[in-house]
Amino acid sequence: NAGVTQTPKFQVLKTGQSMTLQCAQDMNHEYMSWYRQDPGMGLRLIHYSVGAGITDQGEVPNGYNVSRSTTEDFPLRLLSAAPSQTSVYFCASQGGWSEKLFFGSGTQLSVL
Amino acid sequence: GDSVTQMEGPVTLSEEAFLTINCTYTATGYPSLFWYVQYPGEGLQLLLKATKADDKGSNKGFEATYRKETTSFHLEKGSVQVSDSAVYFCALSERGGADGLTFGKGTHLIIQP
Numbered sequence: 503n504a505g506v507t508q509t510p511k512f513q514v515l516k517t518g519q520s521m522t523l524q525c526a527q528d529m530n531h532e533y534m535s536w537y538r539q540d541p542g543m544g545l546r547l548i549h550y551s552v553g554a555g556i557t558d559q560g561e562v563p564n565g566y567n568v569s570r571s572t573t574e575d576f577p578l579r580l581l582s583a584a585p586s587q588t589s590v591y592f593c594a595s596q597g598g599w600s601e602k603l604f605f606g607s608g609t610q611l612s613v614l
Numbered sequence: 615g616d617s618v619t620q621m622e623g624p625v626t627l628s629e630e631a632f633l634t635i636n637c638t639y640t641a642t643g644y645p646s647l648f649w650y651v652q653y654p655g656e657g658l659q660l661l662l663k664a665t666k667a668d669d670k671g672s673n674k675g676f677e678a679t680y681r682k683e684t685t686s687f688h689l690e691k692g693s694v695q696v697s698d699s700a701v702y703f704c705a706l707s708e709r710g711g712a713d714g715l716t717f718g719k720g721t722h723l724i725i726q727p
Contacts, residue, residue: 506657535714544703544719545658552712560714592657599710600646600665605657 504528508593508606515583515613523578523609525593531604533596534576535560536568538589539608545592551576583613616641620704620718627694628726635689635721637678637704645706647671647680647687648715652701661689661702699725 509524527534535550547560549568557568565587567579576595580587590610594603620637627633639645646665650658662671667682676691687704704718 533712537714537717542719545715545717547714547716550712550714558713594657596711599712600663600707601711602648602660602663603650603658603711603715605659607657 506593506595506604506606508591508609510609511607513609513611515580515611517583517585517613519583520579520581521583523580523591523593523611525576525578525606526574527576527595527604528574529595529597529604530573531595531597532573533598534570535594535596535603536566536576536578537592537594538562539592540589548578548591580611585613587611588613616645616706616708616716618704618706618716618718620702620721623701623720623722624724625721626724626726629696630693631725633689633691633694633698633723635702635704635723637687637689637718639685639687639704639706641685641706641708643708644682645708646710647678648705648707649676649678649687649689650703650705650717652703652720654700658703694723694725696725696727699723 536548537545551570593606617640648663649661662673664671664680705715
């Protein structure tokens with residue numbers, strides 16, 4: 503049972519480039535979410551989904567897009583990378599109401 | 615909006631010392647409360663949770679009690695070990711986590727032998 507799988511683990515982009523961070527879970531969880539972690543800021547919610555075909559914005563959605571075509575996958579797209587998007591990104595899934603979050607191992611992104 | 619405030623770190627203690635990490639929250643309803651722990655280079659893991667007032671969450675010697683009257687969820691452990699060195703995050707969710715969690719900024723705990 504792999505849990506939550508994120509790829510890639512590391513990525514360096516130039517300003518203006520686009521890319522997709524992949525997230526997949528094999529636990530049949532309905533709830534999935536993306537967070538970014540910055541020093542001294544804790545984790546901040548970017549986007550979340552309560553099921554296939556349903557997504558919504560979190561606290562810091564600007565510059566990011568998401569889609570949820572299947573229960574398993576929840577990719578995060580950076581349309582035009584900016585240095586302010588340099589961060590560590592975590593994907594998480596949750597099985598139900600007030601259940602614990604399962605986190606991926608993170609993607610460290612640097613935008614030059 | 616919702617918010618979580620926890621004590622700034624780093625917190626440095628000697629092995630076998632008593633630990634308290636303070637956490638207070640602001641929420642419009644009756645949230646569920648969580649403590650997550652992050653070890654170096656890893657994602658977060660749930661340490662404990664409480665879903666209603668006066669509930670006590672506990673795990674691996676850590677405890678926290680949901681205090682509605684003081685809007686607090688302080689983390690405690692009676693005797694810390696070097697292996698407890700990590701970053702600890704307090705968090706809340708208003709809708710069972712369906713719309714994500716609100717996290718505090720994290721407290722870096724360092725335990726010296």
